[in-house]
Amino acid sequence: MTTAEETTAGESLLLPVPDEDGAPFWEYAARGELRVQACTACGRLRFPPRPCCPHCQSFDSEWRRTSGRGRIWSWVRPHPPLLPAYAAQAPYNVILVELADAPQIRLAGNLVTSADAPLNSVDPARLRIGARVQAVFTEVGGMSVPRWVLEKA
Amino acid sequence: MAATLKDATAIVGIGQTAFAKRLPSSEKELACRAILAALADAGIAPSEVDAFASYTMEETDEVEVAKAIGAGDVTFFSKVGYGGGGSCATVGHLAAAIATGQATVGVAWRSRKRGSGPRPWKNTAVQLPTPGQWTRPFGLLRPADEIGMLARRYMHEYGATRDHLFNVAMACRNRANENPAAMMYERPLTREMYMSSRMISEPLCLFDNCLETDGALACVIVSAERARDCRQKPVYVHSAAQGLPAQHHGMVNYWNDDPLSGPAWTAARHLWKQADFGPSDVDVAQIYDAFTPLIPLSLEGYGFCGRGEGAAFTEGGALELGGRLPINTGGGGLSEAYVHGFNLINEGVKQLRGTSTAQVPDAATCLVTAGEGVPTSAILLRA
Numbered sequence: 001m002t003t004a005e006e007t008t009a010g011e012s013l014l015l016p017v018p019d020e021d022g023a024p025f026w027e028y029a030a031r032g033e034l035r036v037q038a039c040t041a042c043g044r045l046r047f048p049p050r051p052c053c054p055h056c057q058s059f060d061s062e063w064r065r066t067s068g069r070g071r072i073w074s075w076v077r078p079h080p081p082l083l084p085a086y087a088a089q090a091p092y093n094v095i096l097v098e099l100a101d102a103p104q105i106r107l108a109g110n111l112v113t114s115a116d117a118p119l120n121s122v123d124p125a126r127l128r129i130g131a132r133v134q135a136v137f138t139e140v141g142g143m144s145v146p147r148w149v150l151e152k153a
Numbered sequence: 154m155a156a157t158l159k160d161a162t163a164i165v166g167i168g169q170t171a172f173a174k175r176l177p178s179s180e181k182e183l184a185c186r187a188i189l190a191a192l193a194d195a196g197i198a199p200s201e202v203d204a205f206a207s208y209t210m211e212e213t214d215e216v217e218v219a220k221a222i223g224a225g226d227v228t229f230f231s232k233v234g235y236g237g238g239g240s241c242a243t244v245g246h247l248a249a250a251i252a253t254g255q256a257t258v259g260v261a262w263r264s265r266k267r268g269s270g271p272r273p274w275k276n277t278a279v280q281l282p283t284p285g286q287w288t289r290p291f292g293l294l295r296p297a298d299e300i301g302m303l304a305r306r307y308m309h310e311y312g313a314t315r316d317h318l319f320n321v322a323m324a325c326r327n328r329a330n331e332n333p334a335a336m337m338y339e340r341p342l343t344r345e346m347y348m349s350s351r352m353i354s355e356p357l358c359l360f361d362n363c364l365e366t367d368g369a370l371a372c373v374i375v376s377a378e379r380a381r382d383c384r385q386k387p388v389y390v391h392s393a394a395q396g397l398p399a400q401h402h403g404m405v406n407y408w409n410d411d412p413l414s415g416p417a418w419t420a421a422r423h424l425w426k427q428a429d430f431g432p433s434d435v436d437v438a439q440i441y442d443a444f445t446p447l448i449p450l451s452l453e454g455y456g457f458c459g460r461g462e463g464a465a466f467t468e469g470g471a472l473e474l475g476g477r478l479p480i481n482t483g484g485g486g487l488s489e490a491y492v493h494g495f496n497l498i499n500e501g502v503k504q505l506r507g508t509s510t511a512q513v514p515d516a517a518t519c520l521v522t523a524g525e526g527v528p529t530s531a532i533l534l535r536a
Binding site for chain 1: 285305356400402408
């Protein structure tokens with residue numbers, strides 16, 4: 001299947017390269033779950049994931065499921081020069097989403113009209129700081145990657 | 154032994170190569186040329202150099218430079234990370250080494266072929282594992298995209314406009330128009346050019362971005378005592394600081410509780426604590442300008458105005474010659490050359506020597522800053 005992420009040149013979008021700390025995020029994403037690392041000792045959430053809690057220094061953690069809801073904190077529209085797969089969809093949007101469950105946690109992503117739609121599928125006029133968004137997941141090169149859709153479509 | 158860095162050392166030599174989109178020489182050759190020019194300016198023999206400092210992103214190692222220029226035994230060397238955040242720290246590290254007797258003649262330098270060399274963000278699909286996994290798959294590929302995100306939020310929170318960013322670009326271009334060595338010499342900028350230029354990463358347009366430059370710069374640092382016997386008027390390193398704020402993550406500071414108060418705030422607190430004067434006593438500033446929004450953010454961070462007031466500060470010609478705080482008097486990274494901010498250090502020295510092409514009358518104090526957004530550094534220079 002040719003996905004929206006592939007260009008005519010056959011170049012594809014960059015895949016996340018998980019490190020040891022980030023791997024669980026991507027494993028949960030593959031199940032369609034947006035989870036965030038949480039300290040099991042003090043309960044504080046942290047992002048990006050890391051070996052120990054910056055608040056209580058405990059090395060025990062778990063991955064807590066979030067509602068996948070958030071608000072746009074900021075956004076940009078990159079124009080070329082860009083890597084080929086991105087240039088093919090440019091100008092596209094990149095948004096920064098503040099999670100409803102943990103406003104200090106902000107995830108970079110793309111606002112799209114539906115999970116598998118192109119990165120430039122949303123009318124730029126609809127990009128607004130504060131807009132409510134919901135996480136959805138799409139497959140890119142065999143990995144499940146979160147995207148965002150407007151709560152009020 | 155000095156208990157403080159305050160005025161214990163001085164910059165006594167500066168050197169640079171030409172700045173251009175394309176230079177035929179290698180980075181190594183450019184480095185050697187800039188360093189030898191700085192030593193000649195100081196009147197110090199290369200064999201006396203016993204300390205080096207540069208950036209981790211500098212491709213030419215001190216081993217190569219020392220061998221090529223004919224340095225003697227080297228007893229201190231240091232490389233500072235985080236790209237443009239390292240510029241002022243190279244001076245700070247050498248000042249500390251010399252003030253504590255670890256070395257006597259230090260050379261800091263940066264050589265870079267960015268105009269004709271590789272652009273890592275454009276041509277490389279290879280992804281750094283952290284924090285790239287959280288940003289690059291989504292198309293935040295370049296520093297301009299990452300700073301654009303902060304800029305949009307800053308504009309939203311404080312009512313900053315593209316006209317404010319233009320004020321920054323214009324001040325730098327006006328100074329470059331006075332500096333024959335600048336890449337943008339004799340290339341005036343107008344508001345219409347700015348407003349109609351192509352977008353790079355909205356809200357940032359072409360003129361919000363620094364130049365792509367081939368070139369190198371260097372400076373020579375010795376003790377204040379030695380400086381008195383040098384050929385040039387000493388420019389004292391009055392205060393130096395680095396800044397890596399709590400919970401910082403590099404260029405994408407989005408996971409900090411307060412992403413709009415970046416590394417500048419951290420560096421500034423230490424910088425001013427060690428100084429005999431404050432922001433209102435600064436005659437001229439060289440503020441790292443890889444992107445225009447870094448100027449209002451830095452004006453706030455270094456205490457020239459309050460939080461959220463950086464954009465308004467740029468109004469009424471405040472950043473121009475004769476304004477409240479003339480900045481980037483050689484043209485800065487936006488219009489003189491982008492060599493990871495080292496040209497700002499040398500321009501600061503020129504101002505305090507009284508030899509700038511856009512001289513602030515009787516300038517006696519100068520702030521120089523390194524890249525904001527990344528772990529940064531800053532120095533206060535005084536005549």
